[in-house]
Structure formats: structure tokens, C-alpha cells
Amino acid sequence: MNPWAVLGGGLAAIALLAGAYVVGRGDGQAIEQGKQATATRAVAEERAAREQRVDQVGAGAVQAEAQRTNTMTEVRHEIERITVDRPVYRNVCIDADGVRALDHAAAAANGEDPGIGPAAAGAAPAAAPPG
Numbered sequence: 335m336n337p338w339a340v341l342g343g344g345l346a347a348i349a350l351l352a353g354a355y356v357v358g359r360g361d362g363q364a365i366e367q368g369k370q371a372t373a374t375r376a377v378a379e380e381r382a383a384r385e386q387r388v389d390q391v392g393a394g395a396v397q398a399e400a401q402r403t404n405t406m407t408e409v410r411h412e413i414e415r416i417t418v419d420r421p422v423y424r425n426v427c428i429d430a431d432g433v434r435a436l437d438h439a440a441a442a443a444n445g446e447d448p449g450i451g452p453a454a455a456g457a458a459p460a461a462a463p464p465g
Contacts, residue, residue, distance in 0.1 A: 441447065
């Protein structure tokens with residue numbers, strides 16, 4: 335056999351193996367990039383879903399805060415009107431209207447219905463205070 339033919343055949347085999355290696359690396363990189371893109375898409379979808387849930391919970395919290403603020407604003411408005419109508423002395427106890435206003439504020443702060451006073455169970459609910 336011709337030594338040059340054997341050497342040429344060996345070089346051709348090495349070239350074919352090197353070419354197959356390069357093509358295989360390119361295919362492997364494409365597969366890994368596809369997997370990474372899929373994982374990135376899944377993470378982005380999960381993040382969007384969680385952000386949407388947080389936004390929904392946040393909207394509910396804002397609504398609850400607005401409702402609480404409206405209740406508290408009403409109580410503050412009533413208290414302001416009472417302090418304007420009656421002079422405040424340093425060593426005087428709170429009159430019946432003041433006690434009623436404090437009870438109303440405590441009931442609102444505890445989440446109870448502030449329109450119903452501590453009347454007997456069979457009595458009709460008390461009328462809403464003016465204002």
C-alpha cells in the first residue's frame with residue numbers, strides 16, 4: 335500500500351471527525367439555547383401571574399383602606415363638630431354626646447357597626463347621628 339494514501343486517508347478521517355465535532359457542538363448549543371429560552375419564558379409567565387395576583391390583592395387592600403378611611407373621616411368630622419359646638423374645659427368630664435362619639439369611634443375602629451348602640455337586644459337600632 336502506498337504510504338501517502340494511508341496518510342491521506344488518516345487525515346481525511348481526522349478532518350471528518352473534527353467536522354462532526356464542530357457540527358455536534360453547534361447542535362448542542364442550539365438545543366441548550368432552546369431550553370434556556372423555554373425556561374426564561376416560563377419564569378416570565380410565572381412572574382406576570384404573580385404580579386397580577388399581587389395587583390388584585392393590592393386593589394382589594396386599597397378598597398378596604400378607602401372604606402376604613404371613609405368611616406374614620408366620618409368619625410373625625412363628627413368629633414370636630416362637637417368640639418366646635420361646646421366649649422372644652424380642662425377639668426370637666428365628657429358629656430353624653432362626647433361619650434356617644436367615643437363609643438362610635440371605638441366601634442368603627444373594631445370593625446363593628448357604629449350605628450347600633452349598646453341598647454337591649456330587642457330594641458330598635460339607634461338613629462344615625464346628624465352630620
